[in-house]
Amino acid sequence: MELTIAGVGARLGGRWVVDGVDATPPPGCLTGLLGPNGAGKTTLLRLVAGLLEPAAGAVLVSDPGALDPGPTVPVHTMARQVRARHVALLEQSSDAAVPLSVREVVALGRIPYRTLWGTDTDAGAVDRALAAASATHLAERPWATLSGGERQRVHIARALAQEPSLLLLDEPTNHLDVSAQLALLGFVRGLGVTTVAALHDLNLAAAYCEHVLVLSEGRLAAAGSPADVLTPALVRDVYGVDAHVLTHPTTGRPVIAYSPPGAADS
Numbered sequence: 001m002e003l004t005i006a007g008v009g010a011r012l013g014g015r016w017v018v019d020g021v022d023a024t025p026p027p028g029c030l031t032g033l034l035g036p037n038g039a040g041k042t043t044l045l046r047l048v049a050g051l052l053e054p055a056a057g058a059v060l061v062s063d064p065g066a067l068d069p070g071p072t073v074p075v076h077t078m079a080r081q082v083r084a085r086h087v088a089l090l091e092q093s094s095d096a097a098v099p100l101s102v103r104e105v106v107a108l109g110r111i112p113y114r115t116l117w118g119t120d121t122d123a124g125a126v127d128r129a130l131a132a133a134s135a136t137h138l139a140e141r142p143w144a145t146l147s148g149g150e151r152q153r154v155h156i157a158r159a160l161a162q163e164p165s166l167l168l169l170d171e172p173t174n175h176l177d178v179s180a181q182l183a184l185l186g187f188v189r190g191l192g193v194t195t196v197a198a199l200h201d202l203n204l205a206a207a208y209c210e211h212v213l214v215l216s217e218g219r220l221a222a223a224g225s226p227a228d229v230l231t232p233a234l235v236r237d238v239y240g241v242d243a244h245v246l247t248h249p250t251t252g253r254p255v256i257a258y259s260p261p262g263a264a265d266s
């Protein structure tokens with residue numbers, strides 16, 4: 001799905017927490033949404049998901065029913081069920097202790113595809129999503145008994161079960177061990193679905209994202225390839241941290257080596 005973020009702003013608590021953001025995440029690619037705590041990443045994801053109406057500008061997506069695939073429809077004006085078939089948002093995990101099995105939680109992602117009689121139009125979608133999130137072995141477990149990392153995999157499976165053409169992930173690697181973090185981002189990148197993922201780990205973003213957007217105090221500070229954007233100057237300006245940017249010996253991607261404050265003096 002094509003996506004254009006055009007001069008988007010959101011006001012919360014009487015101030016602009018997202019302010020005049022223009023961006024075009026490349027279709028079919030994984031875009032990393034970066035920035036310090038409170039920079040506006042979650043708010044921008046909610047705007048892109050159509051859950052929050054922008055106070056300025058618009059988020060345009062390609063009309064799923066149109067022959068011309070250009071980004072033309074403001075996402076917040078799409079009918080809810082149409083939007084739910086095309087846009088999936090994985091929010092930061094809630095740990096509600098719902099009395100459902102893992103399979104039932106993942107099947108919630110299929111609600112937009114149910115017929116009038118409540119039948120899912122694709123019975124295999126839940127199994128495919130569980131497998132993709134490496135959660136098949138958890139399928140019959142009660143949701144309430146899972147660990148944090150297991151719950152995160154199930155949240156991801158539920159988003160994948162929606163079979164979205166725009167996938168929005170808010171800190172999807174939270175709670176996951178290193179191996180699961182790499183597997184998840186490798187998998188998501190391979191989907192070929194337009195994906196925007198808020199990430200705190202700049203090295204994961206550098207390793208897996210084709211494109212990155214950096215927010216700072218609600219504004220877009222930089223956008224482009226990780227190699228172009230993740231410079232020592234950017235890391236210092238946006239995060240207030242000194243860093244060296246190295247080149248990974250096998251992938252050629254940037255690797256950010258942070259300098260702890262005072263390290264040069266010791």
Ligand SMILES: Nc1ncnc2c1ncn2[C@@H]1O[C@H](COP(=O)(O)OP(=O)(O)OP(=O)(O)O)[C@@H](O)[C@H]1O
Pocket residue numbers: 012013017035036037038039040041042043044
């Ligand atoms: N409902 C609200 N009312 C008032 N202020 C809000 C509301 N929701 C978010 N904010 C503020 O908006 C700013 C951006 O919040 P947001 O959650 O989008 O940031 P973020 O980049 O996702 O942060 P983090 O990395 O800490 O999750 C923050 O200062 C936050 O306190």
